[in-house]
Amino acid sequence: MKANNSITAAAAADKRNGLARGLSHSLKRLLGMRETGLILIILALFVVMSFASPYFLTWNNMRAMAMAFAVEGIVVVGMTILLISGGIDLSVGSVTALAMVIAGLLFLSGIDPWTASLISIAACTGIGAIMGFFVTRVGLHHFIVSLAVMVIARGLCLLGTGGRPLGLYTLPPEFKFIGQGSVGPIPVVIIIFVVVVAVFDFLLRRTTMFRKVFYTGSNEKAAAYSGIRTKKVIFLTTTLSSALCGVAGVIYMARFGSAQPTFGIGMELNVIAAAVIGGASLSGGTGTIFGAILGTVLLSVVSSSLVLLDVSVYWQDIIRGSILLSAVTIDHYINKRRG
């Protein structure tokens, strides 16, 4: 009995220790998390910029910045999930433009904008499914397949519009409300963005379906050896990325009141950079939606700051590229030290 008691006592003490250790551990983890670092960098930028430019911390500028990254943020969500599953999608910019063009053309041919939007989103989902087919069934690499689709989708945009933007002056105000309206002081675009991010962040962290995305991206063979149908997972993440491009394209159309066939050139680089800065790895298995969004915010704050500081457009690209390179380099060293 006595021995038994001491064992239970020891176990209880162990548990207490474990709890304390667990707490200090969570604190350490919080501090060590990439998200924390990103937030600190963004805050630092805010402080510096509020001194550098009186216009920076105004409501209008904040709103403009948020509008700038909100729609692209939806594309970042899809890209992050795809990156986690081990894939990549270079076609996001042209598929987003194609979504605008398809919905725009359908609207001009007399279909109501809501139906036109749904068809357009479905078409983009179809494009994603085709890419997914080539990757999982034919066995080609994401990079090549999406590169081809990037060029094809852009070609379709130009073909459909003759290379000229489609002016959609008769878009009904209810539709334009999505892109231009506000609920109280908050633009609808931002509400949509927050909802999409919140939903996918939750799904990705907490659901079995998206857990399989992590398993597949972390080690595809081990995932298959755990009874996970990895091809299906990759097919779905590829499709999802294009579908979200469709959603983004439609919102852009509502915001601009036009469909621009040359919209989103170079967008893929921005989107991939944001996801990677936020912690997604090109080799799959890691990444969070929250981190990727912080990456998007960071890039957007930097762009906006550079504009306010009157830095030449050419320099902006150079600086953005350098930020990406430093983020990835720092990350590489942190991982190496941990390993």
Added chain:
Amino acid sequence: MPARPAEEPVLSIRKLSKSFGPIRALRGVDFELKRGEIHALAGENGAGKSTLVNIIDGILRPDEGEIRLYGEPVNITSPAIAQQYGIGFVHQEIALCPDISVAENIFMCRTATSRTFLANARALEREAAEILKDLGDIDPRQKVATLSISQQQLVEIAKALTLDCRILILDEPTAALTEREAQLLFGIMRRLAAQGISIIYISHRMAEIFSNCDRITVLRDGQYITTLNIAETTPDEVVNAMVGRIIGNYYPPKLAPHERSEEPILEVRALSEKRRFREVSFELRRGEILGFAGLIGAGRSEIARGICRLEGEVTGEIRLHGRPVEARSYSDSIRAGIVYLSEDRKGDGLFLDLSITANVSALRVEQVANAFGIIDERREREQAETLGQRLNLKCDHVGQPASALSGGNQQKVALAKMLSVNPKVIFLDEPTRGVDVGAKAEIHRILRNLAQSGVGIVVISSELPELIGVCDRVLVIREGRLVGEVSGDEMTEGHIMYLASMGEPRRLAS
């Protein structure tokens, strides 16, 4: 035995220390290598063997200590410098380029430093063939990707041999080799030693060390324990030095005759796969541990993977507890309760960058989630903690990535992953490969307990002593067919090897 005290050691290491952050991997280790000796380096995983040889090869830099080569203090700052000093290293993990030929791989280092721009393919092939002649039947023109793992290992060794090294480091070279290939390798090692080349040989297999090495140095927890002459010591003494405690018995007790049951858990009838195996029939009985023996490539793993529907187009009948199993995919098989623990822990067994928790639940995440597919994080963590405790898993917390664990603990995570679905039958492919002695004994004990509790256990192993020590019955597989069954007193290495390699000359036992 101070035979020739005058002779200077080829390599002498004094007070070598190395830390990785808070972890002290080496603490003042001494090591001495004589000319022409085969010197075994032993210790449990995490004892510091790899760190030590990685420092010798210039992959890692020591924090403190001195390395002398041929009496001169040296500073080895990279593997290229190590090569210049005549140090060759055959890594445990294969690092060949799969898409180029065997010959080109073998001469990779030389091609890299050659002055002439063009490599003479024909000449390379001739030279490669010369070296490979001793190592087994490998065509130097073949692409490496087409070779089996064991053949690739031999190519790695051939590659090191071309460097004209004076010190050769072999890190568990026999892990993937068949008995026969291993014997060939030992022959070559002895010949090289006779030529004056000194060999550092890392292995977990006592039998190999005792039949082939001259001396052995034991490390434990980063510290130097002892160096012994093989001729004057025993495996027990070495193992005790490695673990720092007396391991009375390597293996848990087997089933007593009266405990044997005829009740089959799994019945397999006439199982065939187009290319891999034919007409395999056997039954797995309640309480027993069944072994699959055979040479590498004989089809042992393939049969297990076929039963689990992991690969191949399998025909035949499988019954579990008397009821036919209608599985079409591995996930069906998991649902039925038949699981497979992969032989390649890092390659396809674990998600190294994911947490222990996520690894443990990978087989069926749904069981820690609610009806809507939302994972209950607490339940998931508790599952990992409970199974971890049951398997005596050593980790700081279950949120750690699996990559932070030692080999033995990683294997326990893989095992916990299997146990998470309460399987009825587990196929374990090389369950203790690259696992240290202590963890190995623990895993064997766990398997015995599982068998006793009614779980069907099938162990596939290339280590015959393991099969003989752990299994109640061993099935021998050769060229995709079941060629024999041994149990009781028949279970000897010689008998199993004979069955596994029948038709070939018996030059296995040494």
